[in-house]
Amino acid sequence: MRNPNLKRLRRTMMFLNCQKPGLIKDPYIYKPDSIMLDLEDAVAENQKDSARYSLYHALKEIDYRGVERVVRINGLETPHWQEDVRVCVAGGADVIRISKTETAEDVHRVEAAVEAAEKEFEVPVGHTLLMAALESAKGVRNAYEICNSSERLFGIALSGGDYSKDLQTVITGTGVEFAGARQSMIIAARAAGKQCFDTVFTNLDDMEGFAKEVLMIKQMGFDGKSIINPRQIETVHRIFTPSEKEIIFAEKVVREIEEKRAKGIGVFTVDGKMIDIAFYDGSKRILSLAKAAGVYEGEL
Amino acid sequence: MDIKKSAIAGTLESSDAQVTVEPGNGKIDFSLDSTVIHQFGNQIRAAVLETLKRLGVSNVKITVVDRGALDCTLKARVECAVFRANDQTDNLPWGGAIK
Amino acid sequence: MKNQVGREIPDELLKQYGKKVFSGSFARSEDTYQKAGPCVHNYIDPTRSKMVSSIHEALVKCKIHDGMVLSFHHHFRDGDKIVNMVMEEVAKMGIKDITICASSLGSAHDPVAELIEEGVVTGIQTSGVRGKIGEAISHGKLKNPAIIRSHGGRVRAIEEGDVHIDIAFIGAPTSDEYGNARGVGGKSDCGVLSYAMVDAKYADRVVVVTDCMVPFPNYPASISMTDVDYVCKVDCIGDPNKIVSNAVRMTKDVRELNMAHYCTQLIAESPYFKDGFSFQTGAGGASLAVNTMLRPIMEEKNIHMSFAIGGITKPICDLLEAGLVRNIVDAQDFDLGSIESLKNDANHYEISTSAYANPMNKGAFVNRLDFVILGALEVDVNFNVNVVTGSNGVLRGAPGGHPDTAAGSKCSIIVAPLIRGRIPTVCDQVVTVVTPGEDVDIVVTDYGIAINPKRQDLIEAYKNSHLPFCTIEELRDKAYAIVGTPEQVQFKDKVVGILEARDGSILDVVREVKPFEFKD
Numbered sequence: 055m056r057n058p059n060l061k062r063l064r065r066t067m068m069f070l071n072c073q074k075p076g077l078i079k080d081p082y083i084y085k086p087d088s089i090m091l092d093l094e095d096a097v098a099e100n101q102k103d104s105a106r107y108s109l110y111h112a113l114k115e116i117d118y119r120g121v122e123r124v125v126r127i128n129g130l131e132t133p134h135w136q137e138d139v140r141v142c143v144a145g146g147a148d149v150i151r152i153s154k155t156e157t158a159e160d161v162h163r164v165e166a167a168v169e170a171a172e173k174e175f176e177v178p179v180g181h182t183l184l185m186a187a188l189e190s191a192k193g194v195r196n197a198y199e200i201c202n203s204s205e206r207l208f209g210i211a212l213s214g215g216d217y218s219k220d221l222q223t224v225i226t227g228t229g230v231e232f233a234g235a236r237q238s239m240i241i242a243a244r245a246a247g248k249q250c251f252d253t254v255f256t257n258l259d260d261m262e263g264f265a266k267e268v269l270m271i272k273q274m275g276f277d278g279k280s281i282i283n284p285r286q287i288e289t290v291h292r293i294f295t296p297s298e299k300e301i302i303f304a305e306k307v308v309r310e311i312e313e314k315r316a317k318g319i320g321v322f323t324v325d326g327k328m329i330d331i332a333f334y335d336g337s338k339r340i341l342s343l344a345k346a347a348g349v350y351e352g353e354l
Numbered sequence: 355m356d357i358k359k360s361a362i363a364g365t366l367e368s369s370d371a372q373v374t375v376e377p378g379n380g381k382i383d384f385s386l387d388s389t390v391i392h393q394f395g396n397q398i399r400a401a402v403l404e405t406l407k408r409l410g411v412s413n414v415k416i417t418v419v420d421r422g423a424l425d426c427t428l429k430a431r432v433e434c435a436v437f438r439a440n441d442q443t444d445n446l447p448w449g450g451a452i453k
Numbered sequence: 454m455k456n457q458v459g460r461e462i463p464d465e466l467l468k469q470y471g472k473k474v475f476s477g478s479f480a481r482s483e484d485t486y487q488k489a490g491p492c493v494h495n496y497i498d499p500t501r502s503k504m505v506s507s508i509h510e511a512l513v514k515c516k517i518h519d520g521m522v523l524s525f526h527h528h529f530r531d532g533d534k535i536v537n538m539v540m541e542e543v544a545k546m547g548i549k550d551i552t553i554c555a556s557s558l559g560s561a562h563d564p565v566a567e568l569i570e571e572g573v574v575t576g577i578q579t580s581g582v583r584g585k586i587g588e589a590i591s592h593g594k595l596k597n598p599a600i601i602r603s604h605g606g607r608v609r610a611i612e613e614g615d616v617h618i619d620i621a622f623i624g625a626p627t628s629d630e631y632g633n634a635r636g637v638g639g640k641s642d643c644g645v646l647s648y649a650m651v652d653a654k655y656a657d658r659v660v661v662v663t664d665c666m667v668p669f670p671n672y673p674a675s676i677s678m679t680d681v682d683y684v685c686k687v688d689c690i691g692d693p694n695k696i697v698s699n700a701v702r703m704t705k706d707v708r709e710l711n712m713a714h715y716c717t718q719l720i721a722e723s724p725y726f727k728d729g730f731s732f733q734t735g736a737g738g739a740s741l742a743v744n745t746m747l748r749p750i751m752e753e754k755n756i757h758m759s760f761a762i763g764g765i766t767k768p769i770c771d772l773l774e775a776g777l778v779r780n781i782v783d784a785q786d787f788d789l790g791s792i793e794s795l796k797n798d799a800n801h802y803e804i805s806t807s808a809y810a811n812p813m814n815k816g817a818f819v820n821r822l823d824f825v826i827l828g829a830l831e832v833d834v835n836f837n838v839n840v841v842t843g844s845n846g847v848l849r850g851a852p853g854g855h856p857d858t859a860a861g862s863k864c865s866i867i868v869a870p871l872i873r874g875r876i877p878t879v880c881d882q883v884v885t886v887v888t889p890g891e892d893v894d895i896v897v898t899d900y901g902i903a904i905n906p907k908r909q910d911l912i913e914a915y916k917n918s919h920l921p922f923c924t925i926e927e928l929r930d931k932a933y934a935i936v937g938t939p940e941q942v943q944f945k946d947k948v949v950g951i952l953e954a955r956d957g958s959i960l961d962v963v964r965e966v967k968p969f970e971f972k973d
Contacts, residue, residue, distance in 0.1 A: 075427040076369035079872075080935060083899055084707060103443045104363055107430035110448055115426040117934070137444040144448030175449055284707040368874055390875045391969045392845055393939035399971060422874035424936060 057180055059122070059148065060208045063087050063346040064249060065278040065294040066287050067124060067211075071096040072105045078112050081121070084284035085291075088122040093138050094129070094153050102134050106141045113145030124149040124185065130160055136167055143171035143182055149208075154216070155186035156193045158203035165204050185209050185251075189216035194235045201246035209249030210239055211280060217253075229267065240275045249277040258283055268293045295347040296340045304337040304344075308354050311337075355440055357414045363434035364427075371423035373402075373431040375439050378413040382406060388420035401425045405432045409451050458837055458886045460961045466598075466948060467959065475958040478860045478892055486813065489614030492657045494682060503684045504630055508542045508662070511685045512620075515658040517543065520550045521619040524656060526648035527557035527581070528624070528636065528785065532695030535624035535662055536562050538687065544573045552576030552597075554616055556607060556648035556806070557851055560584030561695070569594050578616060580604060581851030582841065582950070590949050591847040593965040599848075599950040601841060601887075601963075604784075605810030605817065605857035606955045608651045613813065615957060621656035623649045623676055624690045628663040632681025633674035636786075636803070637796055639665035641693035644765075644786030644795050646675035650805040653680040664690045675803060698788050703745065703768075704738050708899040712868050713742035715897050715920055716826055721750050724914050725823040725863050729759040733825040733858055734769070739868045739897075740826040744768040751777050762809070762818055764854070765801075770794035773801060782818055784809040784854075810857035812955040819854070819861030827855050829869045829896075831883040834925050836890030836905050838867060839883035841952070844876045846942040846966045848950060852887045856955055859892035864911065871898040877932035877939060879903075879925060884942055886961040887952060900931050943967050 068086040070077055072093060081089050091112065097105040113123060125147045127138035131154075142150050152164050161184065172179045184207040186193075186200050193200070194217070197210055212235050218224055223231045236252065243250035252271045255264045268279060268290050279290055296304070306324050311334050314322055321330045344350035357377050364372040388398060398420060405428075406414065416435075420428070433452055437443070446452060455461055456474035467474065496503075505511045523543070525536050536555065541564070543551060549572055557580040558565070566585035568574045575596035580603060582590060590599045602610060610616050625646065626639030636646045641664070653659050653676045660683045661676065670678075704710065716739065720726055732747075734740045745768055751757065758778040761769045765783045767790025772778040774794075781801040786792050794801050810819045819825075830850060831839040838859075841850040859865040869878045878898065894911060896903045903925040904912050915922065933939075950963035 074367070074370075075423055076367065076874075079369065079424060103438065104430075104434045106446070107363075107434045107452070108427065110452060111426035111430045114453075115424075137446070140444075141446070141448055285705065287707075390844060390939075392942040394875060394937060395969050396940065396972050397937050422876070424875060 057183060057206070059183060061249070062122065063343070064122070064209070064251065066290045067251065067278060067280045068284065068287070069096070069254070069280060069282050072109045072112065073097055073101060075108065078108070078116065080116070082117075082119045084287055086121060086281070086284075086287055087278065088124050088149070089118065090124045090126055090151065090280070092126045093134070094126045102128065106137065110141050110145045113147055122148045124151050126151040126153060126187070129154045130163060135164075139164065139167040140171050140174070143168060143177055144175040146177065147182060149183045149185055151185050151187055151211070153187050153213070154189045154193070155200055156190060157196050158199040161186060161200060161203040161207060165206060168206070180206065182206065183208055185211060187211050187213045188235070188239065189213040190220040191217075194238050197239050197242035198246060201242055201248045207248065209251060209277065210243055211251035212236065212239055212253045214253030227263070229270065236271065236274060236276075244275065250275070252276050252279040254280045254282050255286070256282065258285060261289065265289050265293065291347065294343075295349055296344045300340055301344050301350055304340040305352060305354055307333050307337040308341065355410050355436060357411065357436065357439045359439055361435045361438035363438060364431035366419060366421060369422050369424070369427070371418055371420040371428050371431050373435045374417045375435045376415040378415050380413055382412060383415040384418075385416075386418045386420065388418070390420070390422050397425070398428060401428045402432055405429045406436070408453060409433065409436050411436055456959065458835070458889050458960065460886055462959045462962060463948060466951065466962065470951070473958045475889065475954045475960045478889060478955070480958070481813070481956045486613050488612050489617065489655065491655050494658065502630070503632055503681065505683045505685045508539055508685060508687070509546070511660045511683050512539075512542060512546065514683060515620045515660065517546065517548055517620065519548055522552045522554050522617060524554040524618045524621040524652045525556070526623065526646065526652065527555060527559070528643040528646060528648060529641070529691035529696045531559055531561045532641065532692035533561045533624065534689060534691050535622055537564050538662075539622050540565060540568055540574070544568055544571070549573055550575045552578065554578040554618055556604065557581035557853070558583065558586050562586055566594075572596065578602065578607075578610075580607065580853055582848040583851065587848035591963070591966045593945075593947055593949055595949065598948050598962075600953055601852060601950055602953045603810065603852040603856040603955055604648070604806050604854045605812050605819065606953055606957070608807045608811040609813045609955065609957060610953070611651050611655045612807070612811070613957065618652060618656035620658045620660060621649070621652035623653060623659060623661050625661050625663045625676065626690070627665045627667045627671055628661045628684055629667055629669040629671040629678075630684055631669055631678040632659075632661050632676070632684050633669070633671040633678045634661045634663065634676040634681070635671055635673075636675055637792060638667060638671075639663070641691050641696050642792050643696050644792040645783050645803040647784040647804060647806045647809065649676060651807055653677070658682045660685055662687055662690060664688060697786060697792060704742055708870060709739040710742060712739040712870075712897050712899055713746055715902055716740070716743045716866055716868060717746040717750070718918070718920055719866060719895060719897070719902070719915075720747065720824055722915060722918050723824075723864055723911070726756065728756045730756065730823045731760045731762065731821060732758055733762045733764070733822055733862075735764060735826060735828060738828070740828070741766065741768060743826055744772065748772065748777065760818075762822065765791040765794075767791055767794075770798070770801070773798060782809070810854055810861070812857070812860070817857075817861065819857045822858060822862040824864050824866065825858040825862040826866050826868055827859065829867045829878065832867055832869065832879050832893070832896050832925070833881060833883045833890070834879075834929055836893040836896065836925065837883050837886045838888040838893055839885045841887050842885040842963060844942070846884060846944060848963060856888040856892070859888045860955060864894050865892060866895045866897055867893055868897045871900045871928060871932050872936055875936045877929070877936055879928040879932050880939065881929065882941070885952060885963055889954070889960065896925060896928065898928055901928055903928050943969070
């Protein structure tokens, strides 16, 4: 049975340290689309156990008001990830984010553990979705195979910090070091019919630079971006939400295509732009994105 | 469960609680220092005792230094301290004794 | 006897102080009164000098004795040295049973807590009870219950004769040798001397204390030589870095910015937002951000403020400079920028605290206010606000101008996060009522906005708004759903503080704290 959450709106995925109780009380107040509770890099090696208890109770007892709960588990080369999977599934996490994914086999290993845990904790099999973080050249090379590795896997995300080190370069601020990864990943994701997410922007004081990067990845086709601070949410949502102009145009296109189709006309102009049937899906997509973002209440 | 050695979990940061467990003297010896003791002292004690009961701990000296932690954090810190005192870090009873 | 906000006021207290219980913000509208007055020592002889060489000499000349009432202002805020300087000398001279009548007291005055323990100070009348003084009072160390008043209430109490000041000590950044004192021109400027003006007019003796003598006449004077008995030069009246800050910083916190945004929208969508409107904000957090957020809306709609009032900070002075605000009336300065504006801008005026907020004069500025944005430690489901007692039952805040502006303004807006740590801001019953619910119109939190049901006109005005409105009970429920249902702080029986309403009636009492005991 296909999990209905595979294609949900995921413009923003906000990182949250599980070990900081002050922050996980009510993160939904900032209205991100997803929250990423971290068991991996944000948690010290000797506190991995402690973070699991915090995670379990946070998942079970805090009201997230519909915000998706993603948990980043420790890498497959660590001794922690199996217990991480158990606590995620037992707690009812919506998504497990696999760090340092390099091959489809990595996904299969996690999927097997997830299925076993779903059976152990009486969670409907298939409930827990997966996403893969690509943090190395090998991972980016295998993006297409990783996307196709599992029905549960809805998308891939670029993890820029580790990736740039793997390429033996640094984060430059120009984006040139990520150009290859971003292009490969969006191509792989779309070819496999999956979603694609961009890496974090760490300079909180450079809101202008942040907005530029968000606009660029949107134009490249990305579905959303990881963020590290509530301050970044407004910018991403604004840029990823269709403007009133775009919505009005999309509505016109959809109506005209449907009307003209009945009359047997294949190509025509809307507001001076040449339109044919190929524009239909894109316009419909804009309207459903607008609807999910809460700015469109029409019936189209 | 028994408390075989001392263990500590949590921090003194705002909204957190630091829980220390030590081998007991035959009963539950509970002490609390909390920034919100007037409003939630009784509720904090109830949450801690209920967690110990669920874990099957009846013999422990437990000290809680609370900085306004919610029940979910209190429970997490107590469970962590108790399991650490037993050197158990995986195959934990999620959904069972941990609830 | 129970008062109008449901608080039980002990009858003995009412009898002892000759007070009534609070019966509504405007219960005294038909009252009249004879103003009190000082006993004046004249200076008909032009050869007499007012200069004294030390605080000690000033006290001797003012015939200090046990049981006197000494007054101080708090324009030097956390940088004040005057109170400690005077009280240290008073203690050294073996004087006891002093009542301090200050416009406010803070953590700079922690040494007074020791004097309370020693019986040198047996009475405190103030707005602020921060730091060790608040703790000492809450632990029952002060012989007589402290009387806590708003800024406007203090002026009323002095003018009506509820309190008679024996000696007023007025710290001044500059003074000439005849006592003309100003808040600017010295080594540690504070801008205005508003709080001290009533003291100068009603105290039997007035001593100006300065660290910067200037040539006569020091005009225009905030405090006039015609009211001053003695002038005392000391080395240092206060720490300039703590008197005013360099710049009040704009918040970056997303929750505070969201709440500020809600406030801005509430103002902009209200029926009072038109050319000539007036506005008071606080000095930090969400309320300060509103100044900046309102600006583009005012520019777009060509709406100007007829006056801004407060508690002045640079952002409001910027609006004055830009011509969006026509006048600033200043009762206190918080940063260097506002002091500069006071000195240089002809439309930036110093006003007395009486003109600012006295409820019983012939009409103060708060009566002409459209909007005020205030904070709160707690708000209950009847919209009563507490800004004085902390979550552990200990005194730690100050009413300030809160009750005054809430009562006078057309639309009072409380801004506070719904939860602080584990303490819910919106609750069933506040620990201490400082501003009565009937004067509180809107409560803005990060979880939603509640309008006081008494303001059906506002509810109607916002009916097409997209702001997240809900009831105050819903806000309380949201808070309790996250943190749990809090129990009430328990107190001993002894009354250690009296919350006086603006009009002198008793709004609430504060009792001695009791250590927590588990229910067994």
